[in-house]
Amino acid sequence: MSDTKRSHLLHLGVIAVLFALFFVLPAYHVGNLSRIMVLAVYAMGFNLLFGYTGLLSLGHALFFATGMYGLGMAMNSFGIAAEPALLIGLICAVVMAAVVGFLALRTSGVAFMIVTLMFAQAGYLTILYFGAYTRGDEGFVIPQPDRMIAGIDITGETARYFAALILFAVVFLLIAHVVRSPFGRTLVAIRENEERTRMLGYDTDRHKLKAVILSGTISGLAGAAYALLFGYAGATFATVQYSIFPLLWVLLGGAGTTLGPIIGVAFMFYLIDLSSSVTQAYMLIAGVVLVLLTLFAPQGLAGELRRRVMRWLP
Amino acid sequence: MTKTPKNAFTRRGLLKSIGAGAGVAAATNFMPDVARFAHAQSAGPIKVGFQMHATGIGASYGRWYDRTTQAAAKRINDMGGINGRELEIVTEDDGTDPKRGAEVVEKFATQHNCDIAFGTLFSHVVYGSAPRAGELKIPYFVVSEGHHVASGKLNRYTLQPGITDVKSQVQAMAPFVSENLGKKITMIYPDFAFGHDHRDYFTAAIEAQGGEVVASIPIPPTETSFTKYFPNIPRETEVLYHVMVGPGVLTFVKELGEFFGDQGPQLFGFIDSLEAVSFGSPGLEFLEGSYFWEGNPRHVQADQSEHDKMYRAAVGVNEMGASVDDPKDVSTYAHMFGCWETLNIVKAGMEAAGYAGPDDRAALIEAVEAMTDMPHSDDHPQGHKVFNGKTHQTFGHQYISKVTDGKLMVQHTTSVEDGMYEDEVDYTTMSF
Numbered sequence: 001m002s003d004t005k006r007s008h009l010l011h012l013g014v015i016a017v018l019f020a021l022f023f024v025l026p027a028y029h030v031g032n033l034s035r036i037m038v039l040a041v042y043a044m045g046f047n048l049l050f051g052y053t054g055l056l057s058l059g060h061a062l063f064f065a066t067g068m069y070g071l072g073m074a075m076n077s078f079g080i081a082a083e084p085a086l087l088i089g090l091i092c093a094v095v096m097a098a099v100v101g102f103l104a105l106r107t108s109g110v111a112f113m114i115v116t117l118m119f120a121q122a123g124y125l126t127i128l129y130f131g132a133y134t135r136g137d138e139g140f141v142i143p144q145p146d147r148m149i150a151g152i153d154i155t156g157e158t159a160r161y162f163a164a165l166i167l168f169a170v171v172f173l174l175i176a177h178v179v180r181s182p183f184g185r186t187l188v189a190i191r192e193n194e195e196r197t198r199m200l201g202y203d204t205d206r207h208k209l210k211a212v213i214l215s216g217t218i219s220g221l222a223g224a225a226y227a228l229l230f231g232y233a234g235a236t237f238a239t240v241q242y243s244i245f246p247l248l249w250v251l252l253g254g255a256g257t258t259l260g261p262i263i264g265v266a267f268m269f270y271l272i273d274l275s276s277s278v279t280q281a282y283m284l285i286a287g288v289v290l291v292l293l294t295l296f297a298p299q300g301l302a303g304e305l306r307r308r309v310m311r312w313l314p
Numbered sequence: 315m316t317k318t319p320k321n322a323f324t325r326r327g328l329l330k331s332i333g334a335g336a337g338v339a340a341a342t343n344f345m346p347d348v349a350r351f352a353h354a355q356s357a358g359p360i361k362v363g364f365q366m367h368a369t370g371i372g373a374s375y376g377r378w379y380d381r382t383t384q385a386a387a388k389r390i391n392d393m394g395g396i397n398g399r400e401l402e403i404v405t406e407d408d409g410t411d412p413k414r415g416a417e418v419v420e421k422f423a424t425q426h427n428c429d430i431a432f433g434t435l436f437s438h439v440v441y442g443s444a445p446r447a448g449e450l451k452i453p454y455f456v457v458s459e460g461h462h463v464a465s466g467k468l469n470r471y472t473l474q475p476g477i478t479d480v481k482s483q484v485q486a487m488a489p490f491v492s493e494n495l496g497k498k499i500t501m502i503y504p505d506f507a508f509g510h511d512h513r514d515y516f517t518a519a520i521e522a523q524g525g526e527v528v529a530s531i532p533i534p535p536t537e538t539s540f541t542k543y544f545p546n547i548p549r550e551t552e553v554l555y556h557v558m559v560g561p562g563v564l565t566f567v568k569e570l571g572e573f574f575g576d577q578g579p580q581l582f583g584f585i586d587s588l589e590a591v592s593f594g595s596p597g598l599e600f601l602e603g604s605y606f607w608e609g610n611p612r613h614v615q616a617d618q619s620e621h622d623k624m625y626r627a628a629v630g631v632n633e634m635g636a637s638v639d640d641p642k643d644v645s646t647y648a649h650m651f652g653c654w655e656t657l658n659i660v661k662a663g664m665e666a667a668g669y670a671g672p673d674d675r676a677a678l679i680e681a682v683e684a685m686t687d688m689p690h691s692d693d694h695p696q697g698h699k700v701f702n703g704k705t706h707q708t709f710g711h712q713y714i715s716k717v718t719d720g721k722l723m724v725q726h727t728t729s730v731e732d733g734m735y736e737d738e739v740d741y742t743t744m745s746f
Contacts (some may be wrong), residue, residue: 028425035417128535131510137535138437138460138507139412141467149703155449185737231445233440234412235506273417276407 003312004180010313011176011258015169022161032273034161036056036265037168037225039245043253043261044175045218046246051256052179053211054191058113058217058243059100059120065127065238066096066226067220069134075142077133082149086224093220093228096211099313101212105205117240124238139234147228167225168262171218174256178290179314189254217247252293254302263301346674359402359662362387362657363422363431363452365443370410372436374590375646379433379457382650385629386657389706393562396661397669404428408682410440417444423450424556429672430660433457433653437508445469451746455653455660459483459609461511463467466708466739470746471675473682473706476656477609477649478699480508481515482733486712487607488519494578495605496552497525502543503557505532512557512584514614533558533566540566557584564591571600583604585612585715585722589646592636593720601717608713609648610696613721625695626656634721657703658693659685676746683742700730706739709733 001008018037022030042064043190049055070092074085104115130135137285143157154163178184189197192202198204227233236242244263246270273287297304306313317492367376387401395401405425408415415434422428423446430453434440437460443742444462447454448469456463461481463474481605491499499520503509509532517527528548533540540562547554558566567587571580581604593601611636614626629650630638637643659682667674667681690698699710709730715722 026424031420031424032417041496097397125534125536128506131505131507136505136507136510138462139441141441144445144448144469155445230416231449232412232441232442233415233461236438236442237410272414280407282407283369 003206005113006312007176007314011173014259014262015093015165015172018165018168022158022165027157029100030157030161032269033266034157034164034229036262036269037164038222039249039264040262040270041168041171041225042219043246043249043265044171044258045215045220046220047189047250047255047257047261048175048178048218049104049211050247051250051260052184052191053187053208053215055195055211056113056247057104057212057215058240058247059116059118059123060216060246061189061240062100062116062120063093063097063216063219064121064223064226064242065123065235066216067223067225067255068227068233068237069092069127070220072140072142072227073133075146076140076233082147082154083237084227086149086228088256089224090097090217091226092223093217093223096220097213098209099171100216101209103261105212106206114303117243120240120243121236124240124253127235127238134235137235139232141238142227142231145233149228149233149263154229155231164225164229167221172222172258172262175218176314179258183207185208188256248290250300252290252300254300254304257300257302257306259305267270267301288313321670322385324564330533332576340638350574353377357399357670359400361404361428362399362428362660363419363426363428364403364405364433365408365415365418365422365431365439366405367410367420367435367439368405368407370408372410372439374650376407377411377433378433378590378650379653381645382629382653383433383657386654389628390657396664397664401661406661408434408439408443410436410439412438415439416446419452419454420450422641423447423452427672428452429664429669429675430455430655430678434659435459435649437462446473447471450674451675452680455656457649457656459649461515464702464738465703466705466741467705470679470706470741470744473679475659475682475685475688475701475706476654477652477708477709478712479707479735481735482707482709483607483609484512484516484711485519486728486733486736487714487734488516488523488525489698490728491553491555491582492520492523492525492655494726495582497523497550498528498548498550499525499555500531500551500553500579501527501532501555501557502531502547504559505534508559509533509557512555516555519725538562538565538609539687540569541573544570547579551579552611553580553582554578555582556587558587558641563587564597566582566596567601568597571597574600578602583607583646585609589648590644592642592644593717593722602720604717606715606722608715608722608724610651611713611715611722612645612647613715613723615724619667619690621690621692621695624692626652629654638684655688655691655694655699659688660711662693679746697727698730700734704742705737706741 039273046060071089074080074088093187102118127134249264254260275285387403390401406418408418419431421430432455434456440456440458448471454472461479503512506721583606584608585608614633631645632638635647663678663682663683667677685701688694688699699708701708712728714726715724
C-alpha cells in the first residue's frame with residue numbers, strides 16, 4: 001500500500017472513530033470531545049505554522065480571539081445570524097493574520113516570537129480598552145436561541161458534537177492535503193533550511209506569509225466556532241495563556257504531524273481533568289508529566305509513533 | 315434422593331434475627347447519623363457541585379468559600395439533610411477560568427450527576443459557565459455579586475439568591491457618601507468590567523444624590539505600580555473612591571498611603587481591595603479613619619447578633635475575621651456568607667418543591683422564584699433579604715464601616731430598599 005493511500009485511510013479512520021465514539025461514550029466524554037475537537041482545530045492552525053513551517057508564534061491567541069469576537073460581536077451587537085457571523089469571524093481572522101504576518105515576518109527567530117507575543121498582548125488590552133463594546137474581561141454570552149445553523153439548534157449535545165466533528169474533519173483533511181501538496185512541501189523545506197529553499201528559487205517570504213494567513217485563519221475559525229458552540233466570548237481567550245496552550249498541545253502531540261494536535265489536546269485535557277480530581281496541586285502533576293514527556297518523547301506522542309512504528313505518518 | 319425441607323423458623327435462625335434486629339436498633343440509637351440518612355442510602359445524597367476557585371486569581375476567595383460551604387453543608391446535614399437526604403458537596407477547581415468553569419459545570423451535570431451547580435464568584439467564570447448550565451438544564455446558584463444575573467444576560471437556570479449585586483451595593487451607599495463624606499468624588503478602579511460597573515453605577519447613583527464624579531481613573535489590569543496615577547486626582551476631590559482587586563491590591567493601598575500621608579481626601583473603598591488581608595499589615599496604617607463598604611462586617615461589632623455568632627463559630631472565624639486556627643489567615647468575610655445563605659435557600663427550595671431528583675430541577679427553580687422575604691436568622695446571618703424571583707437577584711443590607719484603631723466599625727447600615735432598582739428582566743417568562 002502506498003504512503004498516500006495509508007495516509008488517506010488513517011485520516012478517514014480517525015474521523016470514523018470520532019464519529020463512532022459519539023455512540024459509545026458517556027455524555028460527559030461526548031461533551032469533552034466536542035470541546036477537544038474545536039480546540040484541536042486551533043492547534044492544527046498553530047501546527048501548520050510551528051510544526052510545518054518552523055515559525056514559533058507566541059501570539060496565536062490573537063487569531064483565536066479575533067475569530068471569537070468577530071462572530072460574537074456580529075451576533076451580539078448587530079444581531080447578525082450565526083452563518084454570516086461565522087463568515088465575519090473568519091474574515092476578521094484573515095485580515096488580522098495578514099496584517100500581523102506582514103509586519104511580524106520582517107523579523108525571525110526570537111524576534112518573531114516576541115513580536116507575535118506583543119501583538120497578542122496589544123489585542124488583549126484592546127479588548128479590555130473597548131470594554132463598553134466587548135464587556136472586557138467579563139465577556140458576554142451569546143444567547144441560546146441565536147445559536148442556530150441552517151435551522152439546526154447547535155446547543156444540543158448531538159448537534160454540537162457533529163458540528164464540531166464536521167469542522168474538525170474539514171480542517172483535518174485540509175491540513176492533510178496541504179502538507180502533502182507542493183505548498184506544504186515548500187513550508188517543510190523552509191523549516192528545514194530556509195536559505196537553501198530560497199536558493200532553489202522559492203519565494204520563501206511569500207510562502208511564510210501564506211502560512212501565517214492560513215494558520216491564523218484556521219485558528220480564528222476555531223475561536224468563532226468555540227463562541228458559537230459554547231455560547232461565550234471573553235478576553236481570557238486572548239491572554240498569553242491561550243497562546244501557550246496550542247504550543248503545549250502541539251509539542252505533546254507531535255509537532256509537524258497531522259495527528260499531533262488532536263492527540264495533544266485530548267492528552268492535556270484529560271491530564272488536567274483527571275489529576276484535578278486527585279489533588280489541588282494538579283498543575284504540578286501536569287508539569288511533571290510534561291517534563292517527562294519532553295525528556296523521553298521529545299518529538300511528541302505522534303512524533304514518537306512516526307519515529308518508531310509508522311514512518312509514513314504525515 | 316429426597317431433600318428435607320428446611321424449617322424457616324429454626325431456633326438458631328430466630329436467634330440470629332433477634333440479634334441482628336437488636337444490632338440495628340443499637341446502631342440506630344448510638345449512631346444517629348446512620349438513622350438520619352437511612353432514607354438517603356436508598357435514594358442517595360443530594361449532590362451539590364461546588365465550582366471552587368481553588369487556583370488562579372480567585373484562590374483566596376475560593377479557600378474561604380470552600381470553608382463556608384463545608385460548614386453550611388455540615389449544619390444542614392446535622393439538622394437532617396434536605397428532604398431527609400444527606401447533602402454532599404462535590405468540589406471541582408475551575409482555576410478561576412471561564413473555559414474551565416464551563417467544563418466543570420458539564421462535569422457536575424454529566425459525570426458527577428449533581429443536582430445543582432453552585433458557588434461561583436468571579437463574573438467572567440459565571441458568564442463562561444452559565445450558558446452550559448442553561449443548556450444542560452442544571453440549576454446554577456452563583457455567589458458572585460456581579461450584576462450579570464439581574465441584567466437579564468443569563469438564563470432561567472442561573473440564580474443569585476444569597477448575595478446582593480454591585481449595582482445594588484453602590485446605589486445603596488451613594489447617599490451616605492454624599493451626605494457624610496463629600497460630593498466631589500474621584501474614582502480609581504481596575505480597567506475591566508468589574509471596575510466599569512462600579513464607575514457606571516456609582517456615577518449614576520451619586521449624581522442622583524446631587525454629587526459629582528470629578529475624575530475617573532482606570533488602572534490597567536497589568537499594572538504593578540500605581541503612584542504615577544495619583545497626580546491625576548483633582549485637587550477639588552473630597553472623596554477618593556477606590557475598588558481594586560487582584561495581586562496588586564496591597565501595593566496599590568500602600569502607595570496610596572505613601573502619596574497622601576494624612577493629607578489626602580476622605581477615602582471610601584470597597585473591602586474587595588482588602589479581602590483576606592489583615593488591617594495590621596505594614597503600610598496600611600494610613601487607612602485609619604477611612605471608610606469601607608462591607609457585605610458583612612469582618613470584625614465583631616458591639617451589637618453582634620446571635621446569628622452572626624453562630625455562623626462565625628460554625629465556619630471557624632474569630633472576632634477579628636481570621637481563622638480560629640491561624641489568626642494570620644484572614645477571611646473574605648464580606649462575601650463568603652453568600653455560600654452559607656445560598657445553600658440554605660437551596661435547602662428551602664428543594665423542600666418546598668418536594669425535590670426528589672433531576673426531574674424536579676424546574677420545580678426547584680420555581681420554588682426559589684416564589685421566595686420573597688428571607689428574615690435575619692441562622693439561615694441568613696448577614697441580615698434580612700428580599701429576593702426578586704423575576705430577576706433571580708436578592709437585595710439586602712449593606713454595611714459602611716470606619717477603620718478605628720485598626721478595626722472596621724460599622725457606621726451605617728443601609729436599608730434593603732436603598733439597594734432596590736427597576737427590574738431589567740423577567741426570567742419567569744422564559745421557558746425551561
